[in-house]
Amino acid sequence: MKSFAVYDPGDFYDELVDSSGMPRPGARLLVEKIESLPEGDLTLRQKAAEAMLLKMGITFNVYGRDEGTEKIMPFDIIPRIVPGNEWKQIENGLKQRTFALNEFLQDIYNEKKILKDKVVPEDLIFTSRTYRKECEGFTPPRKIWCHVTGTDLVRDRDGRFYVLEDNLRCPSGVSYVLENRRVLKRTFPQVFEASHVRPVDDYPTKLLEMLEYLVPPHVQSPTIGVLTPGIYNSAYFEHSFLSQQMGVELVEGQDLVVAEGFVHMLTTKGLKRVDVLYRRIDDDFIDPEAFRPDSLLGVRGLVGVYKAGRLAMANAPGTGIADDKVIYAYVPKIISYYTGEDPILPNVPTYICRNDEDRAYVLAHLDQLVVKAANESGGYGMLVGPHAAEAERAAFAEKIKAEPRNYMAQPTISLSRVPTIVGDRLEGRHVDLRPYVLFGKDIYVQPGGLTRVALVKGSLVVNSSQGGGSKDTWVLKEI
Amino acid sequence: MLSRVANSIYWMCRYIERAENVARFINVNLNLLLDMPSEKGKHWEPLVMITGDQLLFEKHYRDFGQEAVMHFLTFDRNYPNSILACLAAARENGRSIREIISSEMWEHLNHFYLELADARGAALALEDPHRFFRIIQMRSHLFTGLMDCTMSHGEAWNFARIGMMIERADKTSRILDVKYFMLLPQADLVNTPMDNIQWTAVLKSASAFEMFRKQQHHITPRNVAEFLIFDSQFPRSIRHCVSKSQVCLHRIIGSSPGSAQNMAEKLVGRLKSELDYTDIDEVIQFGMHQYMDSLQKRLNQVDTAIGGTFFNLKPLVETSTAEQ
Numbered sequence: 020m021k022s023f024a025v026y027d028p029g030d031f032y033d034e035l036v037d038s039s040g041m042p043r044p045g046a047r048l049l050v051e052k053i054e055s056l057p058e059g060d061l062t063l064r065q066k067a068a069e070a071m072l073l074k075m076g077i078t079f080n081v082y083g084r085d086e087g088t089e090k091i092m093p094f095d096i097i098p099r100i101v102p103g104n105e106w107k108q109i110e111n112g113l114k115q116r117t118f119a120l121n122e123f124l125q126d127i128y129n130e131k132k133i134l135k136d137k138v139v140p141e142d143l144i145f146t147s148r149t150y151r152k153e154c155e156g157f158t159p160p161r162k163i164w165c166h167v168t169g170t171d172l173v174r175d176r177d178g179r180f181y182v183l184e185d186n187l188r189c190p191s192g193v194s195y196v197l198e199n200r201r202v203l204k205r206t207f208p209q210v211f212e213a214s215h216v217r218p219v220d221d222y223p224t225k226l227l228e229m230l231e232y233l234v235p236p237h238v239q240s241p242t243i244g245v246l247t248p249g250i251y252n253s254a255y256f257e258h259s260f261l262s263q264q265m266g267v268e269l270v271e272g273q274d275l276v277v278a279e280g281f282v283h284m285l286t287t288k289g290l291k292r293v294d295v296l297y298r299r300i301d302d303d304f305i306d307p308e309a310f311r312p313d314s315l316l317g318v319r320g321l322v323g324v325y326k327a328g329r330l331a332m333a334n335a336p337g338t339g340i341a342d343d344k345v346i347y348a349y350v351p352k353i354i355s356y357y358t359g360e361d362p363i364l365p366n367v368p369t370y371i372c373r374n375d376e377d378r379a380y381v382l383a384h385l386d387q388l389v390v391k392a393a394n395e396s397g398g399y400g401m402l403v404g405p406h407a408a409e410a411e412r413a414a415f416a417e418k419i420k421a422e423p424r425n426y427m428a429q430p431t432i433s434l435s436r437v438p439t440i441v442g443d444r445l446e447g448r449h450v451d452l453r454p455y456v457l458f459g460k461d462i463y464v465q466p467g468g469l470t471r472v473a474l475v476k477g478s479l480v481v482n483s484s485q486g487g488g489s490k491d492t493w494v495l496k497e498i
Numbered sequence: 499m500l501s502r503v504a505n506s507i508y509w510m511c512r513y514i515e516r517a518e519n520v521a522r523f524i525n526v527n528l529n530l531l532l533d534m535p536s537e538k539g540k541h542w543e544p545l546v547m548i549t550g551d552q553l554l555f556e557k558h559y560r561d562f563g564q565e566a567v568m569h570f571l572t573f574d575r576n577y578p579n580s581i582l583a584c585l586a587a588a589r590e591n592g593r594s595i596r597e598i599i600s601s602e603m604w605e606h607l608n609h610f611y612l613e614l615a616d617a618r619g620a621a622l623a624l625e626d627p628h629r630f631f632r633i634i635q636m637r638s639h640l641f642t643g644l645m646d647c648t649m650s651h652g653e654a655w656n657f658a659r660i661g662m663m664i665e666r667a668d669k670t671s672r673i674l675d676v677k678y679f680m681l682l683p684q685a686d687l688v689n690t691p692m693d694n695i696q697w698t699a700v701l702k703s704a705s706a707f708e709m710f711r712k713q714q715h716h717i718t719p720r721n722v723a724e725f726l727i728f729d730s731q732f733p734r735s736i737r738h739c740v741s742k743s744q745v746c747l748h749r750i751i752g753s754s755p756g757s758a759q760n761m762a763e764k765l766v767g768r769l770k771s772e773l774d775y776t777d778i779d780e781v782i783q784f785g786m787h788q789y790m791d792s793l794q795k796r797l798n799q800v801d802t803a804i805g806g807t808f809f810n811l812k813p814l815v816e817t818s819t820a821e822q
Binding site: 074249259284 | 499500501502504590593594596597598601604605608609612653657750808809
């Protein structure tokens with residue numbers, strides 16, 4: 020059976036075929052290859068890829084059960100393909116946006132010019148749960164706050180990319196980009212080679228270079244570490260993978276102590292000073308002395324050492340204010356304010372519930388909108404209006420009225436789709452795209468990123484905690 | 499290296515070695531019983547005795563039948579020293595140090611565990627137990643081989659070796675202890691007529707039969723014990739294991755043989771010298787069981803000293819942070 024001959028792109032933007040079902044230019048080789056496979060072969064390749072991921076131990080754990088159930092992160096072997104010229108636009112847009120958000124962070128924790136100029140309302144900043152008063156007056160090494168950013172992009176029916184949200188705290192998923200690629204190279208080796216796909220493998224090297232750039236000047240041979248909450252964290256695989264690929268230490272809070280004004284690791288030969296930490300623990304938990312006193316994951320006194328300039332850290336504490344989902348609505352203005360340019364990548368239109376007019380509109384159109392809480396992630400604290408029951412919408416309306424500052428709403432975007440294996444055929448499933456951006460000596464955007472796919476038919480929620488999976492993302496060389 | 503990492507790699511290897519030894523005991527017992535069908539009822543209890551966990555067994559199982567003992571030692575997740583529990587623990591340790599060990603080691607260990615935990619594993623154990631336990635042993639060997647060829651022989655590797663050697667020495671002493679007790683209730687009966695098959699089984703439990711034959715021709719309890727305790731070249735003899743642990747320890751610390759800078763080195767050094775300067779007749783005179791018992795205690799002390807020296811570092815931590 021010819022999979023694509025019967026494939027229906029539907030009334031959506033399809034990443035591989037156009038509305039008449041013909042392959043888009045960059046996808047022609049892949050589509051031809053899939054069409055030439057003998058019956059059942061595609062399913063076999065999918066199974067082989069899953070077996071490979073299981074063997075590599077790229078699994079989520081379900082702990083507390085006898086069987087020790089483990090699942091691989093769902094993965095679909097049909098890649099998403101992004102042509103080189105489209106990517107160029109995304110890359111420039113992300114560089115512009117990351118630069119501006121970093122300026123914004125430096126500004127609001129110091130001079131607060133943007134607030135004085137009333138571009139962003141002052142009270143919005145000070146009422147955000149992720150604003151860190153402890154960071155006021157502080158400038159991190161090299162003036163960089165958001166070293167690692169994962170920006171979620173979506174493509175609407177009109178074929179344009181929009182920024183859906185910014186993640187400037189501890190964005191995860193980049194290890195899946197690298198491992199998905201490893202698997203897919205074995206799944207479609209010839210097509211991969213012939214398609215001129217840009218490599219993603221130098222991400223760990225770029226990450227290491229960025230971390231090295233932060234080393235305090237007095238340090239000769241620095242010790243760099245990845246700080247993880249430990250093996251029970253769902254992203255543990257990634258922490259371990261990145262530290263292995265960079266050849267740096269992987270440390271937990273229990274491995275570190277503060278002594279004589281520095282952070283040290285407990286080693287078999289005594290204490291060893293640590294100079295740079297890529298921390299994958301949220302602000303709240305990183306230091307019981309500075310933030311949440313009940314945290315067992317962090318290191319007492321760590322933030323003090325950091326502020327004294329004796330430890331560099333990526334990302335800096337306090338970056339969460341820039342990915343507050345209400346602040347998000349102001350990012351286009353923030354970009355123009357700091358760069359004097361128009362934003363290259365547009366935002367999704369956003370209604371801010373604290374504005375009376377917007378709120379009235381939102382409450383009257385809940386059945387058409389997606390409502391999000393300011394500081395939730397992973398698909399939680401969210402209402403997808405068109406798919407929600409009447410009772411859910413009513414409950415959400417009450418929440419919005421009770422705490423308008425904490426909510427924003429957006430029209431439901433018809434996320435683009437990619438053909439995905441369902442049983443023995445292909446069906447369109449909605450996707451988003453999370454590219455990873457590193458801010459060191461300069462700003463680097465990994466050519467690719469994580470394509471997350473909502474595996475449930477018709478679903479728009481791509482988060483892995485809500486039934487999402489992933490795909491490899493092929494960014495093609497510009498020819 | 500990080501203390502936590504050293505601790506994890508040490509235990510990862512101890513657990514794998516432990517799992518392998520349990521598989522080895524069971525397999526030899528199965529072979530032995532083929533030759534002695536009449537003995538079937540009596541021969542499973544000693545396997546539980548070797549582990550030293552009789553009390554736990556009796557709490558959850560009614561009798562020492564083949565099926566009960568095999569299940570207890572192989573698949574019982576509630577028994578921390580069952581093969582499955584050991585592999586689960588080895589794998590959790592491995593997972594926490596994935597960035598230290600090679601991908602080959604991790605992937606093999608992961609696969610090893612997943613296959614064992616799969617229902618097909620349990621089915622094979624019933625259907626073809628010889629093959630099943632043989633596979634476990636071979637996978638353990640493969641792991642050791644991968645560790646040897648794909649991981650740098652640095653500090654982490656040396657900790658791994660020590661874990662493996664201490665565990666192996668302990669298990670060899672337990673095999674000998676139990677078999678001696680079973681086969682020779684009166685320990686002074688040296689060179690009495692004995693059951694050749696059974697002592698061959700003891701040697702096979704330690705994969706030592708063929709190598710023993712090259713050294714000694716007569717299978718006597720004395721000769722078997724001497725070989726398993728004192729042979730300087732056989733890789734499962736207690737002396738060899740202790741000696742290799744000492745070498746690794748010196749490499750980790752960077753000290754020269756014959757010197758000792760910490761408790762771990764002192765205790766290993768003393769144990770090694772004693773094994774160098776004791777012979778089998780003295781052991782028999784002292785009492786085999788007593789001697790094995792004291793060996794096991796001393797191996798435990800070495801383990802504790804390694805923990806105290808390298809793993810459980812408790813520095814004096816300042817309560818005040820850096821000046822701001």
